[in-house]
Amino acid sequence: MKAAVISSFDQPPHYGDYADPAPKGPGEMLVEVLAAGLHHVTRGQASGVHYSSSRGLPLVPGIDGVGRGTDGKLRYFVQGPGQIGTMADRTVIELDHSIELPLDSDAVTVAGAMNPAMASWLALRCRVPFQSGQKVLILGATGSSGSMAVQIARHLGASQVIAAGRDEEKLAKLPALGATEIVPLGDARLGALAREVDVVLDFVWGESAVRVMETVLKQRADRSLPITWIHIGSMAGEAAAIPGAFLRSANFQIVGSGYGSVSGREILMELPELAKEIARGTFRIKVRATPLRNVEQAWSEAARISERIVFTP
Structure with missing residues (x-):
């Protein structure tokens, strides 16, 4: 054949x-x-x-x-x-x-x-007790899996879907797919926009993810409220040097989603x-x-x- x-x-x-x-x-x-x-x-x-x-x-x-x-x-x-x-x-x-x-x-x-749909579908259905009305941040939202994640989060009942990515032309198209806010990765507004999210779907990882973690946690009004960071992809690198203080100073957990963890x-x-x-x-x-x-x-x-x-x- x-x-x-x-x-x-x-x-x-x-x-x-x-x-x-x-x-x-x-x-x-x-x-x-x-x-x-x-x-x-x-x-x-x-x-x-x-x-x-x-x-x-x-x-x-x-x-x-x-x-x-x-x-x-x-x-x-x-x-x-x-x-x-x-x-x-x-x-x-x-x-x-x-x-x-x-x-x-x-x-x-x-x-x-x-x-590409399975990535976020499994993350929200199997890796976290996601509930309708919760708020979601998507890192790497301009790729195929990321734009699908925007749609799936809304389909499953997310009240807020913040889409972050590097391609601003593609970002501009995501509100039509369900994003309630869009923001370029690295933009200073990201921390304030995402300060109350319940779940992060991370297709980026690497040092980019660490910087976003820091800015989101610093601006979180109530650090006792749980936030689950789901590592799905590694577009910015497989290694992320996460300070232990991130985990001690907030009700913050990091999980992965993929074959094996599901x-x-x-x-x-x-x-x-x-x-x-x-x-x-x-x-x-x-x-x-x-x-x-x-x-x-x-x-x-x-x-x-x-x-x-x-x-x-």
Whole structure:
């Protein structure tokens, strides 16, 4: 079969031949892949730097996708460790890591939206007892996952959604998606705007996050009120030197959200409702359908475009 193939962690994948996969038991199924998103975690795994990366080469990248099984049903599926990736003509899925989709679902939209939507959906549904009416700050709101987080926070009942990011042109578009306030990262107004937030969804991390923590905590009127900082992404770096005084001087907790901190069972329980909302058009995301044969060129373009690339056969 044809697939995107990673032969070196230092190079983008190339389009080439790969051994046909075959199910190994009754819990597995061969599927024809219709759409597979190019996500940040996929790029991280393919370069060998993500914590979930496989060290074996060659490999087919791709952590999720939409495909049609041998039973004729349309499915969204997530691949676990050791499974062949989704950027191929075909792959083998574990049935209990898939959900059925309505047959009229747009495969490209679902494949492009589920992963970036899942980041904030799982954070607010699984990592914190989030309640309608609470206030949310989103750091890194101008990326695909961040702009989806704006929409999901509002959908789940946030009374205030403060969107912070570096791209001011993209920031200006976020009120239409549900942001109640927008502010550039590094702007002196951020601390005052976010002084009463209950939850922070952080796609940035690194020293940028530490600076925001400091300015928000300094301006917090009542430091005994709980604030939960959820680390989701690391666009500004994997390491953040957090002073212990931040944790001692306020009712402040830091948690992570991702595969591992959220169990596979929890993720599977959340997928059907999220997929339903995406399929019905509740959330907006820009996707670009790209033939899989163009994977090498698209891989290098991904960091420079605003759309989420979705590979199709």
